[in-house]
Amino acid sequence: MNRTRTLAITVVCCLIAATGLSARAQEPWFRLSGWLDEPEWQRPGTESAERGENPFADHIETDRDSFTPSTRTVERERWIVESSYSFIDNRDTAETHSFPELLMRYGLTERIELRFGGNFEVGGEGADVSGAGGTEGLEGGGLVRESQLLYGLKLRVTEQDRWRPESSVILQGHTPTSGPDPATAVSVGYVFGWELPDDWKLDSALRFGADSEGHDRFEQWSPSVVLRKSLGERWNVHAEYFGHFSQNKEHEFVHHSISPGVHYLITPNVEIGVRVGWGLNDQTARFFSNAGLGYRF
Template identity: 30%
Template sequence: MCRGSIKIRAIAFALLISAFVSVGEAQEGCSSYGPWFEEQAGCDPCSVSGGTLFRWSQDLSASGGPDLTEPLVTDRPDFTESSSTVGRGVLQLEMGYTYSFDNDGTEQLRSHSYPETLFRYGILADWLELRLDWNYAEEEIRGANPDLLSGGEDLGLGLKVALTPQAGLLPEMALIPQMSVPTGSSAFSDEEVLPGVIWIYSWEVSDRISTAGSSQINRAIDGLSGEAYLEFAQSWAASLSFSEKLGGYCEWYGLIPSSAESVLPEHYFNGGLTYLINNDLQLDIRAGTGLNDAALDYFVGTGISIRMP
């Protein structure tokens, strides 16, 4: 361990994560907890990257975090968020458009979603980013009870914390505590603050293949009863780089309500392509289909992501 006084909060955080981050015997003069703990203890960072909050003790040389010399890493177009942050002082803007359709036999729903804006900005350290997302929606219902709704959705706020780099079979991980705040129009606002959290884990299998998953839990509102319930979401994605500029992915994800009166589980399969204009600019397209009756029949979309170092 590093010599010097170790602050109480560093010890508390180390104990908190010991359940899922192995901490082994450190190298001489170096903490195995990670660069943040070394700084709090008044020690040198031991020549280890500060791109993640913690490090796996099985491989203290493993480094993670953003690399501005490499292509940007985006949270879109799939459901699974990326397990890395953008880097301190870096702004990344991601936005797009989605058209979705559903026919339940009695009514048809056509919806347009745009601009699906996500602002990501690195603050304080490379492993921490501030997140803000906002969207506008239009829904047209055709059938026995036709209706046309449009308006802004509730604002989303959150932080992404890059937890660990990948070390062999041990994944790169990130955590996103988040919440929506009631700023939307009456047609789309939940009219209260709804907190949630996302845990993301990923592996680079080779230079061309990667895989990732996410587990999340969010507070949600049942549109029929107006009562709150918990919504669990699980996803798994696989990505393939066809060339230096062209990539693709396929993914399954499910939305699973708990104790909701009218909301049913929804499962989807989707895939898409990404095209890199340059290291700081990426285009994407995607399409998906519902896997059960409660899910939408299909959706298609496109988007753009821009990194501003």
């Protein structure tokens, strides 16, 4: 298991180093007109002018609106509070309910945010569909109740510059406060993405975590990719794939899911959203739904 954790940390570090090294390149190897040119919103003076004309240009970006978290951190000395409810229709066990999936994010600096949260879930399996909370380790035929605390930080690594993506690293701990397993789980995630022409955005993430289920200690990989599209100032839609893959577990699992979602900005600082999704293989839940909100102040 130590070799696996060392390998996982090495992979994440290589990804971070690769994006950092790309920043040293003076020019890309080739250009595609429109897609590689610096977008207007990144040019000097245009961002402030746009914000002056459109109050929604500077809007809240939550981590809960998809399984893939946002590439950005909270602005310095500001808070974002997020909460949601998830319903999961498991195939062979009782359905799962997860609430409040609370995540409080505080901007410590322009690049570092602190993260605190908590959640309660009840069901036959863990709630593994939310980007803000939930666990994978609860499996079996009976009804299991578990609550947990979340804590960690998010570090903004790079800004978008042509091929170089905007990216962040997330380090988190999950400590159960009630339930069958008292062990703390630790995870590290790397999220990166690009803003594309015509209000499209492509983000991807890779999470690695060490967890346990009774005496069974194992690792878990969770890749995801989401394509987002803004529809005017207030509406946003997305389509997403995410998966969970165990390693060194007594009974291995492989989960594949797809999920569309829609989100609405009530104000630049308040967002509500709904996601639904379906499992693509027999080990994954048939269906899930998630609804929640975020508030920035």
